[in-house]
Amino acid sequence: MKIFSKEQIYEGDRLTAERQNITSTELMERAGIQIFNWLHTRMQGAQVPVHVFCGIGNNGGDGLVLARHLVTHGYNVKTYIVNYSDKRSKDFLINYDRIKSTTKDWPVLLKCTEDFPPIQKEDIIVDAVFGIGLNKEVADWVKSLFKHFKASAAYTLSIDIPSGLYTDKVTSDQDAIVKANYTLSFQAPKLVFFLPETANYTQQWEILDIGIDPEFLYTTETEAEFIGKFEVLPLYKPREKFGHKGTYGHVLIIGGSFGKIGSVALASRGALSTGCGLVTSYVPKCGIQILQTNLLEGMCISDSGENSIENINIDIEPSAVGLGIGMGTEAKTLKALEIYLKETKAPLVIDADGLNLLAKKKILLKLMPKDSVLTPHPKELERLIGKWSNDFDKLKKAKAFSKKYSCILVIKGAHTITVYGEKMFVNSSGNPGLATAGTGDVLTGIITSLIAQGYEPLHASIFGVYLHGRSADLALVDYGYQSLIASHVIDYLGEAYIDLFKQPEQPKTEAEEES
Structure with a gap:
């Protein structure tokens, strides 16, 4: 299984939209539905409180799609916008408008520690704050939010990558990274899932197929590969009948x-x-x-x-x-x-x-x-x-x-x-x-x-x-x-x-x- 770099993931998204004649918003919808299907299969309508924390970029947009589908299927869901910047991605804004038109219980805007909601140990946290595009230090109040997640001891599900974790470098500030019980990674795992200094930020991970262009997946050369049974099986040399x-x-x-x-x-x-x-x-x-x-x-x-x-x-x-x-x-x-x-x-x-x-x-x-x-x-x-x-x-x-x-x-x-x-x-x-x-x-x-x-x-x-x-x-x-x-x-x-x-x-x- 190939392990794509951050730049290759962006290129795969772009080519998928181009070759499948869809918009980036439609690709985000596809990703959010896959997250919902994964969660819905496991919850089966259970009314456990689900707290969806969304950033203001594309990872937050994925979280908004998930939250909207949880709402329409009758789940006990509360959505929050982690307002760490004045900039918003286009697809985030589109999905922000969509969830506001779906429910009167609009997402709550979080701007400081006083805004943090209470979270019980029995609840579920969905972490959709930062994705692979994180390129600057995490603000102190957002670090406090991540510590709030950890202190609650609630089950934490990260979308694509635990928030605060970079794909290509290590941060020594443990408070700046979400510790996830489970991470749903789009299309392929991330190299940081396997390195001693970064692997402990997610206990388990799973791949979600969001329909990235097959030709891109097949032809793109990657620096790293994840090796399992199906990767080594073609290497196997069977014994010869007349061998000695x-x-x-x-x-x-x-x-x-x-x-x-x-x-x-x-x-x-x-x-x-x-x-x-x-x-x-x-x-x-x-x-x-x-x-x-x-x-x-x-x-x-x-x-x-x-x-x-x-x-x-x-x-x-x-x-x-x-x-x-x-x-x-x-x-x-x-x-x-x-x-x-x-x-x-x-x-x-x-x-x-x-x-x-x-x-x-x-x-x-x-x-x-x-x-x-x-x-x-x-x-x-x-x-x-x-x-x-x-x-x-x-x-x-x-x-x-x-x-x-x-x-x-x-x-x-x-x-x-x-x-x-x-x-x-x-x-x-x-x-x-x-x-x-x-x-x-x-x-x-x-x-x-x-x-x-x-x-x-x-x-x-x-x-x-x-x-x-x-x-x-x-x-x-x-x-x-x-x-x-x-x-x-x-x-x-x-x-x-x-x-x-x-x-x-x-x-x-x-x-x-x-x-």
């Missing part, structure tokens, strides 16, 4: 040090469970017995070092290499990595201490093969690209890093973002249970396995991140957040593959329910 273990690639996992051999075992098991034909683990001598005991399906090669990797000497030609997990950052290991990078031509997935070693000696980054995949957690990312001032600055620096070194950055988090040049792919799967030791090692094995099976590194990253998160989601049913461990993610990879082809369950008819 050599058909599906040989993964080499290089890593481990004394006390950290388990990370290699997890990455190796993750690779095997994702479908590669062969896995060889390269570890210091102290790890051989552990791996031979715990990884029955894998092969092992030992380094000359007893407790850490000191000299990477390999006589096999792997299809892909996962590098760095549990490796440690000793000087001898750094030297061994430098020599290996100068010699290898195999596709690389680099994680954990592999990234920390590269950050120690950044000139080594230039030795990485093209389209190497780097999978940092936030601190590892900071060591690579430097400190950032906010999430947008982080993404800007990540894109510059990706372009400079011709690599793929998998920025791990609640919504893992895969960065490749100017493109970003935001993952939909996964849950807080993944915040536990070893899950990143499993991800390294998964992505390495997919590359070994013939997936392009970018596709392997996107698909691997989704499979990893989806496996954790499926395991959640049995283990919950707190008890989920990295091994469970591996155990449910088969279910994650099967889930790709499951059809959504259809709701039962009344007759089926009765039977």
Whole structure:
């Protein structure tokens, strides 16, 4: 699913009106009706007080359309105009006149804190104050209104985007943004729904199709995409009837040090469970017995070092290499990595201490093969690209890093973002249970396995991140957040593959329910 920029959204609205021969007012009516239909389906005529707070721009116009339809359908609705400026949009004014001609209970004008209405916890707030066009600081009295929303503890529904939230920058003033329980986003999600500093302003979001021009939606290239099942399904490569273990690639996992051999075992098991034909683990001598005991399906090669990797000497030609997990950052290991990078031509997935070693000696980054995949957690990312001032600055620096070194950055988090040049792919799967030791090692094995099976590194990253998160989601049913461990993610990879082809369950008819 594409994630459009603010400018692209405006262009989509304009082209829709032009190509469908409708006015912007008619498009606003269409959007407002869709909001009403969503709310009407859930309320079914219930007389819970609904407070619709409208700004004086187009987002406020959407709110006025909603309020008018709520009135005509007999709901207990009160409408307010948040009068933060003397300027009004044309479509707002048209819909302001329409609601005044519909009901004698005209919208109440709010100009200061004394005008705020009482709101009970059992009420519903519809936030239609600011949309994506917000371009200046929120006035103090409007911030007080947003605090009034929060203090009421009433269910808050935001239209398109929580008011006060920008689409392309972060504000540090939490009082200037509405905290929504639910956001109805027109046609596509907003990138700010997925970033750590801004995602907490809406607990849930949903897309409303308002009939934007299909050609525009299909042909417009976006900087970001939201990745779910239907985005990764076309990437899937089915098994061949006459395939054998050599058909599906040989993964080499290089890593481990004394006390950290388990990370290699997890990455190796993750690779095997994702479908590669062969896995060889390269570890210091102290790890051989552990791996031979715990990884029955894998092969092992030992380094000359007893407790850490000191000299990477390999006589096999792997299809892909996962590098760095549990490796440690000793000087001898750094030297061994430098020599290996100068010699290898195999596709690389680099994680954990592999990234920390590269950050120690950044000139080594230039030795990485093209389209190497780097999978940092936030601190590892900071060591690579430097400190950032906010999430947008982080993404800007990540894109510059990706372009400079011709690599793929998998920025791990609640919504893992895969960065490749100017493109970003935001993952939909996964849950807080993944915040536990070893899950990143499993991800390294998964992505390495997919590359070994013939997936392009970018596709392997996107698909691997989704499979990893989806496996954790499926395991959640049995283990919950707190008890989920990295091994469970591996155990449910088969279910994650099967889930790709499951059809959504259809709701039962009344007759089926009765039977």
